[in-house]
Amino acid sequence: MKLIGTDKPIHDARGKAAGFVKYAADIMLPNMAYVVVVHSTIPHGYVRQIHAEKALALPGVFGVFHCFNTSERTYSHYRSNIAQELPDEERAFNSYVRYVGDRVAAVAASNQETAEKAARLIEVEYEELPFTTGFDDTLAGQNCLPGESPIRDEFSFDVGTAPEKDGLIEVESFTEIPRLHHATMEPHVCVADYDPYQQQLTVYSPNQTVHGIRIVLADFLEMPFHRVRVVKTTMGGSFGGKQEWFLEPTAALIAKALGRPVKLVYSRGEAMSCTVVRAAMRAVVRSKFKPDGTLVALDMDVLLDAGAYIGNSCDYIRTLSGKPFRCYRVPYFHYRGRVISSNTPVSGAFRSWSAAEEAIMMEHHLDQAARRLGMGRIALRLKNALLPGEIDRKSGVPLEDIRIYEALEQGRSAFHWDELVEEDRAFNTANPRFRRGVGVGCGGHGNTYYPRFNDYGEGRLSLNEDGTVQAALTLHDHGCGTVTAMQMIIGEVLDIPDTDVYLPEGDTAVTPVDYGCFASRTTFVLGRAAYEAAVMLRDEILERAAKLFSLPQESLYLKDSAVRCRNDEGVKISLAQLSRESIVKLKRNVSILTQFNNTSNPGVTGVHFAHVEVDTWTGFTKILDYLAVHDIGQPINPAMCAAQIQGAAQMGCGAALREKLTVDKNGRCTESLSKYHLFLATDLPDIQVKLLTEGRSQEGPFGAKSIGEVCYVPAAPAVCGAVNDALGSSLETLPYDPDCILKYLAKEREQ
Amino acid sequence: MTLHFFVNEKPIELETAPDRRLLDILREDLYLTGVKEGCAEGECGACTVLLDDQAVHACLTLAAQLEGRRVTTIEGLAALGELDILQTCFVEEIAIQCGFCTTGMIMSAKALLLKNPNPTESEIRLALSGNLCRCSGYVQIVKAVQRAAKELEAKRTCGV
Numbered sequence: 001m002k003l004i005g006t007d008k009p010i011h012d013a014r015g016k017a018a019g020f021v022k023y024a025a026d027i028m029l030p031n032m033a034y035v036v037v038v039h040s041t042i043p044h045g046y047v048r049q050i051h052a053e054k055a056l057a058l059p060g061v062f063g064v065f066h067c068f069n070t071s072e073r074t075y076s077h078y079r080s081n082i083a084q085e086l087p088d089e090e091r092a093f094n095s096y097v098r099y100v101g102d103r104v105a106a107v108a109a110s111n112q113e114t115a116e117k118a119a120r121l122i123e124v125e126y127e128e129l130p131f132t133t134g135f136d137d138t139l140a141g142q143n144c145l146p147g148e149s150p151i152r153d154e155f156s157f158d159v160g161t162a163p164e165k166d167g168l169i170e171v172e173s174f175t176e177i178p179r180l181h182h183a184t185m186e187p188h189v190c191v192a193d194y195d196p197y198q199q200q201l202t203v204y205s206p207n208q209t210v211h212g213i214r215i216v217l218a219d220f221l222e223m224p225f226h227r228v229r230v231v232k233t234t235m236g237g238s239f240g241g242k243q244e245w246f247l248e249p250t251a252a253l254i255a256k257a258l259g260r261p262v263k264l265v266y267s268r269g270e271a272m273s274c275t276v277v278r279a280a281m282r283a284v285v286r287s288k289f290k291p292d293g294t295l296v297a298l299d300m301d302v303l304l305d306a307g308a309y310i311g312n313s314c315d316y317i318r319t320l321s322g323k324p325f326r327c328y329r330v331p332y333f334h335y336r337g338r339v340i341s342s343n344t345p346v347s348g349a350f351r352s353w354s355a356a357e358e359a360i361m362m363e364h365h366l367d368q369a370a371r372r373l374g375m376g377r378i379a380l381r382l383k384n385a386l387l388p389g390e391i392d393r394k395s396g397v398p399l400e401d402i403r404i405y406e407a408l409e410q411g412r413s414a415f416h417w418d419e420l421v422e423e424d425r426a427f428n429t430a431n432p433r434f435r436r437g438v439g440v441g442c443g444g445h446g447n448t449y450y451p452r453f454n455d456y457g458e459g460r461l462s463l464n465e466d467g468t469v470q471a472a473l474t475l476h477d478h479g480c481g482t483v484t485a486m487q488m489i490i491g492e493v494l495d496i497p498d499t500d501v502y503l504p505e506g507d508t509a510v511t512p513v514d515y516g517c518f519a520s521r522t523t524f525v526l527g528r529a530a531y532e533a534a535v536m537l538r539d540e541i542l543e544r545a546a547k548l549f550s551l552p553q554e555s556l557y558l559k560d561s562a563v564r565c566r567n568d569e570g571v572k573i574s575l576a577q578l579s580r581e582s583i584v585k586l587k588r589n590v591s592i593l594t595q596f597n598n599t600s601n602p603g604v605t606g607v608h609f610a611h612v613e614v615d616t617w618t619g620f621t622k623i624l625d626y627l628a629v630h631d632i633g634q635p636i637n638p639a640m641c642a643a644q645i646q647g648a649a650q651m652g653c654g655a656a657l658r659e660k661l662t663v664d665k666n667g668r669c670t671e672s673l674s675k676y677h678l679f680l681a682t683d684l685p686d687i688q689v690k691l692l693t694e695g696r697s698q699e700g701p702f703g704a705k706s707i708g709e710v711c712y713v714p715a716a717p718a719v720c721g722a723v724n725d726a727l728g729s730s731l732e733t734l735p736y737d738p739d740c741i742l743k744y745l746a747k748e749r750e751q
Numbered sequence: 752m753t754l755h756f757f758v759n760e761k762p763i764e765l766e767t768a769p770d771r772r773l774l775d776i777l778r779e780d781l782y783l784t785g786v787k788e789g790c791a792e793g794e795c796g797a798c799t800v801l802l803d804d805q806a807v808h809a810c811l812t813l814a815a816q817l818e819g820r821r822v823t824t825i826e827g828l829a830a831l832g833e834l835d836i837l838q839t840c841f842v843e844e845i846a847i848q849c850g851f852c853t854t855g856m857i858m859s860a861k862a863l864l865l866k867n868p869n870p871t872e873s874e875i876r877l878a879l880s881g882n883l884c885r886c887s888g889y890v891q892i893v894k895a896v897q898r899a900a901k902e903l904e905a906k907r908t909c910g911v
Binding site for chain 2: 017020184267479642646673678680
């Protein structure tokens with residue numbers, strides 16, 4: 001293959017290096033108004049009055065919008081496709097506010113400074129209600145309105161039959177994980193424009209589904225779909241943080257009311273507290289093992305705090321219940337999920353959509369089980385890891401050539417696990433201050449919505465008059481090289497340079513209806529749609545060439561942007577010539593449209609290994625070595641895969657050791673990166689990546705599987721496991737920050 | 752105040768409030784949108800530019816500090832449509848994903864290489880420790896700077 005498997009920079013790398021690429025905040029439209037949102041300062045209550053007179057009197061203010069002068073229509077910030085049945089909980093501006101950060105009003109003005117000043121002049125009178133910020137007060141129903149239950153959703157189910165056999169070893173563990181901020185470097189932004197004469201709305205934002213937003217906006221503003229155009233802008237990072245709609249309905253409503261373009265840019269503080277966070281969760285995991293380490297039964301009881309709005313939480317906690325089956329053989333499974341709603345920032349999607357949280361719970365549990373069983377942590381995982389040919393027992397889907405077993409074995413050797421265990425033992429004996437340890441984390445994920453939804457992808461391709469290719473697929477590149485991957489797939493099939501393929505990103509006016517960038521489906525589903533489309537275009541080209549030049553179609557093939565003939569080396573029809581002659585002589589463009597229906601979801605897994613050193617004086621943990629092994633199938637662009645994996649390791653190290661979005665006793669959330677610590681260039685070692693490419697998928701393009709989310713799943717568990725190994729602890733609450741570690745050590749000294 | 756300073760070697764005269772942020776002057780008054788706003792409090796480094804060859808946060812630098820001084824932004828590194836060696840190394844080493852941190856990262860690296868043309872890996876990591884990247888593990892970014900240092904050194908040695 002010429003292109004597949006080669007290392008390529010992202011398609012817009014040069015423009016990004018030059019600072020030329022425009023992000024949504026860089027868009028300037030004539031006559032544009034700047035919008036600033038006023039957020040609730042109380043965690044729970046009713047807005048009784050809004051005094052906007054002083055703000056309206058400020059020169060340059062175009063309008064003040066709030067819960068008493070705008071539509072009472074509601075929407076779901078989580079809605080992303082037409083198949084979902086969801087409660088519409090929110091208004092553009094809410095009179096019943098549920099957290100510090102709820103939108104109550106907004107100002108539109110001629111510039112940002114004026115809008116900010118006017119927003120500060122708006123006075124809001126509230127009637128306060130009791131509120132909660134934690135698990136216990138929320139479970140106790142302290143923020144419930146009359147008739148409300150503290151449990152907003154509860155369900156349980158079994159897979160398999162409960163074992164009756166005696167002689168099983170029972171293990172129980174508890175895990176609590178905090179809220180997380182996505183920390184995309186680009187905060188949330190939306191630019192909306194409205195033409196009152198054509199009644200046409202255009203919305204620009206970095207988002208993961210243009211069509212999902214269109215559904216919400218069309219319904220919310222009572223407009224027909226074809227009058228709502230949503231354009232995905234260059235994405236300055238998402239990780240799930242830009243797949244739920246907090247700015248778009250507000251900006252669109254104001255643009256429509258004013259009949260002029262508006263720009264709404266959230267500050268870092270607003271991005272942290274007024275969009276979505278990863279939900280706080282508590283889990284009790286119980287299991288039964290045979291003495292040889294075979295897992296017989298697994299029971300997970302998960303409590304999720306949705307925060308102020310339920311949003312995706314009912315789906316999220318159900319999705320979590322399927323994750324153990326993507327990695328391990330679980331003969332019997334019992335699950336109970338419960339959702340509560342405190343007066344804290346809204347929970348939502350986060351990279352891997354619950355798989356990372358499940359892995360933190362499960363891997364922590366397995367580490368404790370290994371101790372109980374007197375087994376090595378890798379040996380225990382090998383005993384229960386799924387093998388090629390097994391199925392996902394919950395969904396019934398074949399896992400095809402899943403390579404988690406091989407990833408564990410190869411990683412163990414490449415990381416020198418056994419040697420490190422010995423070295424650490426010697427080191428810890430000789431060093432009273434520093435303690436070293438190793439950790440391993442396994443994680444599995446999916447590649448598509450299937451079988452939850454019947455996933456599909458549409459691709460349209462046409463040949464331009466110069467032989468270059470115009471493509472339309474609905475892509476939402478997050479910066480991980482989606483556009484490049486599709487150019488490579490199409491280029492490979494047609495034997496043209498990848499740069500000869502032009503692909504616009506998601507734009508409801510241009511690209512086909514699509515679910516968006518969710519479920520790690522882009523490379524697997526849309527990549528296959530791109531492949532199918534390219535094969536169809538190739539066949540179309542060869543058919544036209546046969547007709548136009550009276551050649552036998554079965555002997556024609558494409559090479560280096562030209563049609564060639566196996567029987568006659570003299571035949572060389574450039575794609576440009578073919579395209580032009582087809583237009584002129586056959587009176588037809590060379591173009592195709594295809595839809596690919598996806599019916600598989602193979603196992604895609606990864607195993608991460610971490611080696612850490614804990615300073616018992618400061619509680620600070622240093623990552624010494626890190627290896628990520630991924631069962632990826634055919635990588636389309638290996639360097640971009642590695643870059644994503646290393647980024648996931650960085651993010652997972654943060655989740656394990658530092659990241660925690662706290663909410664104070666007044667309901668106010670952390671609003672600054674100075675209090676939310678990310679990993680810096682100085683904090684990380686040279687993260688090693690190993691790609692296992694033999695476990696090809698049946699349906700993915702060239703046998704590819706997903707990578708963007710699965711690579712985040714094993715990261716935090718590996719680091720947590722290493723810390724617990726170093727300290728001989730089984731810390732239950734993340735993150736393992738210096739406070740947590742020093743508290744543990746103090747307790748240890750007392751005993 | 753009337754402010755006189757240089758941006759990418761061009762003299763600029765601007766009527767501005769003394770407490771206006773350099774970030775707003777660049778983005779809004781001069782349309783140099785390569786400088787990014789990620790936090791407005793000097794934590795993320797996305798707005799890094801050079802002030803007399805030193806890396807500074809444009810979000811924490813005010814107009815009153817700029818009189819007579821030289822500001823270099825990402826747009827000043829190469830002619831329109833071209834890239835300098837450092838920028839090229841970021842592209843070729845696959846050090847760019849979402850790109851929002853990239854321009855600030857490159858400016859921090861630029862300041863480092865101006866001061867220290869042959870930095871060690873830990874010196875590079877330290878120079879970039881004020882620039883957050885959420886997409887990567889910093890591996891390719893460090894490699895890009897290492898390679899740029901080598902290529903610039905080779906260029907100096909050849910006297911090109």
